[in-house]
Amino acid sequence: MVRDITLGQFFPGNSILHRMDPRMKIILMLTLIIFIFITFNFFALGLVVATVVVIVGCSGVPVKLFLKSLKAVIFILLFTSVLNLFYGSGTALWHWGFLSITLAGIYFAIFISIRIIELIFISSSLTFTTQPTDLTDAIERLLKPLNHLHISVHEIAMMMTIALRFIPTLLEETDKIMSAQKARGADMESGNIVQRIKAMIPVLVPLFVSAFRRAYELAMAMECRCYRGGEGRTRMKQLHYSKVDFYCLGAVLIIVSGVILCNIFLPAVMR
Amino acid sequence: MEAFIKAEHVSFHYENEDEHQVVQKNVLEDLSLTINKGEFVAILGHNGSGKSTLAKHFNAMFLPSDGKVFVDGIDTSDEEKKYDIRTRVGLVLQNPDNQIVASIVEEDVAFGPENLGVPAEEIRKRVDSALKAVEMYEYRMHAPYKLSGGQKQRVAIAGVIAMEPSCIVLDEPTAMLDPRGRNEVLTTIEKLNREKGITIILITHYMDEAVKADRVVVMDEGKILLDGAPREVFSHVEILKKHRLDVPQATELMHRLKSHGVNINEMPLTASECIKQLEAILK
Numbered sequence: 001m002v003r004d005i006t007l008g009q010f011f012p013g014n015s016i017l018h019r020m021d022p023r024m025k026i027i028l029m030l031t032l033i034i035f036i037f038i039t040f041n042f043f044a045l046g047l048v049v050a051t052v053v054v055i056v057g058c059s060g061v062p063v064k065l066f067l068k069s070l071k072a073v074i075f076i077l078l079f080t081s082v083l084n085l086f087y088g089s090g091t092a093l094w095h096w097g098f099l100s101i102t103l104a105g106i107y108f109a110i111f112i113s114i115r116i117i118e119l120i121f122i123s124s125s126l127t128f129t130t131q132p133t134d135l136t137d138a139i140e141r142l143l144k145p146l147n148h149l150h151i152s153v154h155e156i157a158m159m160m161t162i163a164l165r166f167i168p169t170l171l172e173e174t175d176k177i178m179s180a181q182k183a184r185g186a187d188m189e190s191g192n193i194v195q196r197i198k199a200m201i202p203v204l205v206p207l208f209v210s211a212f213r214r215a216y217e218l219a220m221a222m223e224c225r226c227y228r229g230g231e232g233r234t235r236m237k238q239l240h241y242s243k244v245d246f247y248c249l250g251a252v253l254i255i256v257s258g259v260i261l262c263n264i265f266l267p268a269v270m271r
Numbered sequence: 272m273e274a275f276i277k278a279e280h281v282s283f284h285y286e287n288e289d290e291h292q293v294v295q296k297n298v299l300e301d302l303s304l305t306i307n308k309g310e311f312v313a314i315l316g317h318n319g320s321g322k323s324t325l326a327k328h329f330n331a332m333f334l335p336s337d338g339k340v341f342v343d344g345i346d347t348s349d350e351e352k353k354y355d356i357r358t359r360v361g362l363v364l365q366n367p368d369n370q371i372v373a374s375i376v377e378e379d380v381a382f383g384p385e386n387l388g389v390p391a392e393e394i395r396k397r398v399d400s401a402l403k404a405v406e407m408y409e410y411r412m413h414a415p416y417k418l419s420g421g422q423k424q425r426v427a428i429a430g431v432i433a434m435e436p437s438c439i440v441l442d443e444p445t446a447m448l449d450p451r452g453r454n455e456v457l458t459t460i461e462k463l464n465r466e467k468g469i470t471i472i473l474i475t476h477y478m479d480e481a482v483k484a485d486r487v488v489v490m491d492e493g494k495i496l497l498d499g500a501p502r503e504v505f506s507h508v509e510i511l512k513k514h515r516l517d518v519p520q521a522t523e524l525m526h527r528l529k530s531h532g533v534n535i536n537e538m539p540l541t542a543s544e545c546i547k548q549l550e551a552i553l554k
Contacts, residue, residue, distance in 0.1 A: 133374055165374045168416040214369045221370030224330060224362040225383040225430065226354050236381035236394040 009069075009127045015060035016244055017129040022138035024245040028252045029126045035259050036118045040268035044259045045114060051255050052118050061128045069124045070117065077116050084108040107269050136160040141239060154230025166214070173210060177203050272307040275438060275470055276329055276360070279303055280338035283324055283493075298324045300493040301338070308437070311464045311471045313484035313501075317515060321493040322474045326442045329472065330360040343437070358387060361431030363441045367423035368416075376418075376426050377402065377411040383434040394433075401433040404467070405459050421452025425459055432463070438470035439463065445480065457483065478505075478519045482540045489516065506538045521545035 012018075017025070032051065039045040056066055070077070088105030095101070127135075140157035147153055178188065181202050188199045283299040298321045306312055316322040327333040328340050331347040340347040342356045361383075364370050373379040377398050384394045402408040405425040415423055424444055431439055441460065445453040457480060464471045473484060481487045487504040489497040491514045497504045505511070505518050508526045512518075518526070521539045525548065529535045533552065539545040 133378065161373060165372065165415070168414070169368055172416070217364060217366060217369035218372070220332065221362075221364055222372060222382075224332060224357060224364075224370075225372075225434065226357050226386040227382070228354070228386065232388045233385050234388050234390060234394065235385055236378070236391055236398060238391050 009065075009124070010131050011061045011065065011128045013060040013129065015058055015129065016248070017055070017059045017125060019242070019244050020129075020248060021239055021241050021245050022130050022134045023142055023239060024241060024249065025126055025130060026135075026138055026142060028248060029122050031252055031256060032122055033119060035256055036115050036122075038263065039111070039115075039259060040263050041266045042269065043266050044262035045111065047255060047258050047262060048118060049114065052121050055125050056121055059125050059129055061125070065128065066121055066124055069120055073116060073120060077113055080116070081109040081113040084112050104269075132164050133161070136164065137237065138239070152230065154233070158230075162218070166211075169214075170207070170211060174203065174207055177206050272310075274305045275308045275310075275343060276304075276306040276472075277341040278305075278325075278328065278335075278338070279341070281325075281328060281335040281340060282337040283321075283328070283333065284336050298493055299328075299335070302493065302495060303338075304488065304495060304498075306438075306470065306472060309464075309468050309470055311461070311473070311483075311485045312488060313473045313475060313481035313486070314488045314490060315475060315478070315481050315516065316490035317476055319492075320490040322490050323442050325490070326362065326440050326472065326474050329438075329440050330362050331356045332362065354387075358434050359436055360438045360440060361434055361436040363424070363427050363431055363439065363444050365443045365446050367420060367427050367447070370427050371415045371423065371430075374414055375411075376407065376413050376415060379415065379426060380411075380429045380433050383430055387434065397433045397435065398429075401429040404432055404463065405429045419452060420448040421455035424448060424452065424456050428456070428459060428463075432469075436469070438472065440472045440474070442474045443476070444473075445475070445477065453477075453480075478517050482519055489514075491516070501540055502538065505540060508538075 032048070036048050039048055056063060085101055085105045085108070086099050088102040088108050090102040090104050092100035092102055093106075130138075136157055139160070140153055143151075143153045143156070182188065186199060186202055188196065188203075191199070281299055281302045282297065284295050284297045287294045287296050302321075302325070304325075314322050314325065324333060328335060328347065329342065331340075331342075331353050334340075334348050343359050345352045345356055345359075347353075347356055371379050372382050380398045380401055381394050384397050389397070398411075399408065402411050405428050407422060407425050407429060410418065410422065410426075415426060418426065428439070428441075428444075439460075444460075445456050448456065460471055460473065461483060463469045471484075473480065475481060482501050482505075484501060486499065487497070487501045488495055489504060489511070496514060497507055497510065505522050508518050508522065517523070519540055521542050521544065525535050525539055525545060535548065535552075537548075539548055
């Protein structure tokens with residue numbers, strides 16, 4: 001059942017985005033996401049939309065996959081845009097009882113829905129083109145300055161690595177336990193929600209017991225291999241910024257300044 | 272031959288707290304054992320004989336309650352030398368799933384050297400040669416959960432080799448594997464011993480695996496029962512039986528024939544030896 005799970009949403013390829021250093025990718029994606037939310041007129045918004053279209057096109061990942069990732073937020077998307085439609089102030093273009101639609105309301109709705117779509121597309125293009133292990137690696141290195149605040153970044157990264165490593169193992173185990181309990185006559189597929197949740201208890205208890213046993217053994221195995229935290233540890237995989245990273249950095253800087261200029265010199269339709 | 276690991280009068284006990292009274296459990300009792308450089312030693316014993324506990328004394332995971340263990344001349348109770356000992360003696364555990372840390376094979380193999388602070392290029396070299404030594408190089412970019420049990424255990428062995436130890440202790444490495452996986456792991460171990468001269472200590476309860484070693488140590492209730500070459504150890508069929516231990520099937524068969532009056536001088540260890548002897552008798 002769960003044999004063929006893929007972790008994360010990584011889509012193998014060799015595009016510019018795949019070749020970028022994961023650290024640079026995270027930084028640039030975050031910058032773009034911030035600037036989606038400080039677009040105040042259609043020119044600025046259009047600039048960001050164009051950028052996202054280029055990113056999606058460059059990723060080498062089928063557009064279908066991007067659209068699929070929208071499915072999860074479609075309800076929030078509709079809900080917030082409809083709500084915003086009635087939210088604006090000014091002269092009403094149409095009204096019914098206490099509900100009225102204004103021009104500002106229409107703008108609000110358009111901006112909000114486009115912002116949400118862009119947000120999903122940008123974050124998806126990060127996860128589609130980066131292996132989960134590279135992501136944890138990059139996060140560890142990017143957060144390194146937090147060590148000065150006595151936050152152990154290495155430990156957080158190690159936890160993420162181990163979690164990623166054990167997800168498939170624990171899924172497989174859940175599968176086994178469920179089969180074993182079914183063989184003993186457990187009924188997990190019928191009944192209402194409360195009954196089904198109750199039926200999960202005989203699965204969860206052995207799963208937790210085994211997870212703790214695994215944790216104990218893993219800790220021992222790590223100690224045997226001289227693990228003693230992040231201090232004095234080197235890494236085999238070194239991350240290097242390459243030319244591609246600097247080209248992308250340059251492109252994003254140009255776009256960002258474009259957005260700022262549009263915001264300053266062109267009339268705002270959003271506040 | 273040069274002694275590599277020396278256990279001198281080692282006792283190990285822990286206290287088990289029952290409802291009201293404290294019960295002391297003795298796992299090892301006044302055990303002395305010397306393991307030489309380059310040897311392939313199998314430690315045999317059934318569950319609860321203390322063989323796994325002994326294995327964990329060899330890399331300072333456990334410290335003796337009484338007595339001393341020396342690895343390469345270093346006392347294992349020296350807290351500061353703990354990591355020196357663990358780079359010299361690698362330990363491979365029973366369940367390969369619970370000792371693989373990373374989600375990519377080569378990164379897991381790199382875990383040990385990374386902990387030791389080895390420079391990046393050097394780690395790369397060690398990882399490649401360790402993966403080649405266990406014949407898992409083609410799988411270096413794979414996710415461990417997609418590998419078979421035998422392959423996972425070989426990755427775990429590679430992870431230990433990458434730390435360049437002079438000795439590898441394997442604590443029932445084949446107990447969770449199918450016959451094919453067992454074979455893969457055993458072949459790898461034998462190769463490491465013969466080609467790289469790594470001292471191997473194989474803890475097992477399979478007689479057929481013990482036969483492949485240079486020396487077999489049989490343990491029972493925290494003590495050493497027999498110690499010698501496989502042929503010598505398995506000729507003591509009566510003693511082994513008395514302590515609820517098996518002998519290889521071939522030996523068992525010939526032992527029974529002998530007790531029924533068939534003239535047999537030497538006990539066979541493997542099926543092929545047994546066939547040869549039977550052929551000679553039946554001619």
